[in-house]
Amino acid sequence: MAPRVLVSDKLSKTAVQVFTDRGVEVDYMPDLGKDKDKLLEIIGQYDGLAIRSATKATEKLIQAATNLKVIGRAGIGVDNVDIPAASRKGIIVMNTPFGNSITTAEHAIAMMFAVARQLPAADASTQAGKWEKNRFMGVEITGKTLGVIGCGNIGSIVATRGVGLKMRVVAFDPFLSHERAAQLGIEKVELDELLKRADFISLHTPMTDKTKGIINAAAIAKMKDGVRIINCARGGLVVEADLAEGIKSGKVAGAGVDVFETEPATDSVLFGLENVVCTPHLGASTSEAQENVAVQVAEQMSDYLVRGAVSNAINMPSITAEEAPILTPFVKLAEILGGFAGQVTEEPITSVEILYDGTVAGMNTNALTSAALSGLIKSQVSDVNMVSAPIMVKERGIHVTESRRDQSGVFETYIKLTVTTETMTRSVAGTVFSDGKPRFIQIKGINLDAEVGQHMVYTTNNDAPGIIGLLGTTFGAAGVNIANFQLGRNRPGGDAIALLYLDSPMPEDLLKTVLSHKEIISAKPLRFDVAEATV
Ligand SMILES: NC(=O)c1ccc[n+]([C@@H]2O[C@H](COP(=O)([O-])OP(=O)(O)OC[C@H]3O[C@@H](n4cnc5c(N)ncnc54)[C@H](O)[C@@H]3O)[C@@H](O)[C@H]2O)c1
Numbered sequence: 001m002a003p004r005v006l007v008s009d010k011l012s013k014t015a016v017q018v019f020t021d022r023g024v025e026v027d028y029m030p031d032l033g034k035d036k037d038k039l040l041e042i043i044g045q046y047d048g049l050a051i052r053s054a055t056k057a058t059e060k061l062i063q064a065a066t067n068l069k070v071i072g073r074a075g076i077g078v079d080n081v082d083i084p085a086a087s088r089k090g091i092i093v094m095n096t097p098f099g100n101s102i103t104t105a106e107h108a109i110a111m112m113f114a115v116a117r118q119l120p121a122a123d124a125s126t127q128a129g130k131w132e133k134n135r136f137m138g139v140e141i142t143g144k145t146l147g148v149i150g151c152g153n154i155g156s157i158v159a160t161r162g163v164g165l166k167m168r169v170v171a172f173d174p175f176l177s178h179e180r181a182a183q184l185g186i187e188k189v190e191l192d193e194l195l196k197r198a199d200f201i202s203l204h205t206p207m208t209d210k211t212k213g214i215i216n217a218a219a220i221a222k223m224k225d226g227v228r229i230i231n232c233a234r235g236g237l238v239v240e241a242d243l244a245e246g247i248k249s250g251k252v253a254g255a256g257v258d259v260f261e262t263e264p265a266t267d268s269v270l271f272g273l274e275n276v277v278c279t280p281h282l283g284a285s286t287s288e289a290q291e292n293v294a295v296q297v298a299e300q301m302s303d304y305l306v307r308g309a310v311s312n313a314i315n316m317p318s319i320t321a322e323e324a325p326i327l328t329p330f331v332k333l334a335e336i337l338g339g340f341a342g343q344v345t346e347e348p349i350t351s352v353e354i355l356y357d358g359t360v361a362g363m364n365t366n367a368l369t370s371a372a373l374s375g376l377i378k379s380q381v382s383d384v385n386m387v388s389a390p391i392m393v394k395e396r397g398i399h400v401t402e403s404r405r406d407q408s409g410v411f412e413t414y415i416k417l418t419v420t421t422e423t424m425t426r427s428v429a430g431t432v433f434s435d436g437k438p439r440f441i442q443i444k445g446i447n448l449d450a451e452v453g454q455h456m457v458y459t460t461n462n463d464a465p466g467i468i469g470l471l472g473t474t475f476g477a478a479g480v481n482i483a484n485f486q487l488g489r490n491r492p493g494g495d496a497i498a499l500l501y502l503d504s505p506m507p508e509d510l511l512k513t514v515l516s517h518k519e520i521i522s523a524k525p526l527r528f529d530v531a532e533a534t535v
């Protein structure tokens with residue numbers, strides 16, 4: 001059945017064509033984002049949800065989204081999506097990080113000019129027939145200092161446009177390197193210095209605990225008299241009441257505000273103040289940007305729903321469409337190894353170590369680790385996948401490490417997963433054969449070569465004659481067919497293990513019978529999510 005996507009915000013209609021061309025059914029309801037109840041009622045029918053900023057993907061909506069696999073944001077900010085809730089539910093959240101950057105940077109520059117020359121007020125006055133030539137005395141931009149807070153995709157475009165306008169540009173961004181600043185022709189400075197030096201300040205950070213309210217009364221007090229502030233990033237970055245005070249006192253000569261603490265902003269302390277230019281979150285609103293983000297999000301969502309490729313996901317490592325088929329058998333292997341460790345380990349796991357050896361070490365190991373963790377935790381929680389597993393493992397305080405090395409043994413490639421609890425360490429390794437099927441090749445350091453089946457049993461015993469016959473007879477007597485039987489031991493007469501691949505699940509009373517044999521130390525039925533053997 002074709003996957004179904006709901007578009008609940010005003011995306012360019014080109015998105016509909018992209019979805020359809022790629023075999024995805026799409027319902028285009030651009031005003032639905034505002035109708036929370038209706039959205040809640042129908043969201044369960046969809047595999048994908050495509051949004052802009054009007055739809056709020058809250059925890060409540062996510063809980064109701066029983067089939068949802070992906071939320072695609074046609075734009076940059078994902079603060080309208082409850083990412084932890086989506087991750088816990090295994091839903092990928094993706095955005096389009098570049099599609100509207102130029103457009104938004106241009107809006108910030110437009111705001112800077114509008115504020116420097118009071119264009120909106122001058123326009124309104126002129127069209128009202130007042131001809132107030134003396135009222136609208138502006139300032140030049142050339143030679144002024146532009147302070148950019150947050151110098152990522154948009155901030156760096158604003159910065160270079162500033163340089164092009166013959167401004168001196170200083171930027172505050174803890175993640176901006178001096179080399180990158182030099183490349184952009186700007187100066188990297190600390191926040192206080194930026195506040196002290198800038199004639200214009202433009203904000204371009206995401207909304208985080210650290211950036212919320214970054215422009216408040218204390219910050220404004222440190223600024224130059226007559227500073228002009230532009231915010232085309234997120235409303236909460238500026239404390240609106242403090243900015244309004246700054247404007248009223250004359251400390252701040254003007255502000256360009258595209259984003260508000262509460263949106264839609266139908267009322268604000270900033271409305272009606274002298275030289276405050278407001279737009280209704282128009283930063284990304286050009287036909288070019290909207291076409292870019294709509295096409296991109298529809299391509300990304302379709303690629304994921306149809307081909308398993310992941311790009312620009314906030315909560316999952318990327319997997320390209322080219323690598324998806326190569327990665328798939330290894331994703332399965334990693335999940336099986338995690339599944340084995342999760343099912344046989346009966347005490348709390350404190351750490352997991354995953355070793356990638358040989359060719360697999362050069363693959364997308366982030367995705368493989370997510371798959372291994374998903375397998376590991378599946379025995380404890382029913383609803384987990386590669387998106388939710390890392391977060392669940394973290395919540396359980398399990399420490400995860402990854403290592404890679406060049407081919408070190410007879411196998412061209414293998415994955416080894418080691419789990420540690422308070423009392424023991426257990427490892428399991430596996431590989432993918434040329435038939436694309438996963439195999440167990442080592443358990444507890446004991447070599448073997450076992451196919452993976454849907455129903456399996458893992459037993460341990462002291463190496464002694466007659467165990468194969470004993471297990472064979474016991475399973476035969478219970479009418480359970482053994483499809484494959486693999487044994488291994490560390491030394492003659494030492495620790496021995498057996499992995500039995502069964503054609504049907506192991507009945508409870510058969511397990512009791514197996515455990516009643518004094519030669520058998522432990523027996524654990526296992527289940528793996530692989531195709532059932534045809535008998
Ligand atoms: N008005 C609009 O319509 C519109 C359109 C697009 C994007 N946006 C918003 O613009 C903002 C920037 O988008 P972007 O694509 O440039 O993001 P980005 O991730 O490329 O850049 C953000 C930059 O902020 C920096 N940063 C993070 N924490 C910081 C801190 N505490 N102090 C200083 N810098 C910090 C990061 O290092 C990064 O370089 C986002 O909030 C986004 O949602 C608004």
Ligand SMILES: O=C(O)[C@H](O)COP(=O)(O)O
Pocket residue numbers: 052053054074075076077078100281282283284285
């Ligand atoms: O983060 C973004 O991309 C912008 O805020 C644009 O939001 P919009 O899609 O609602 O215009």
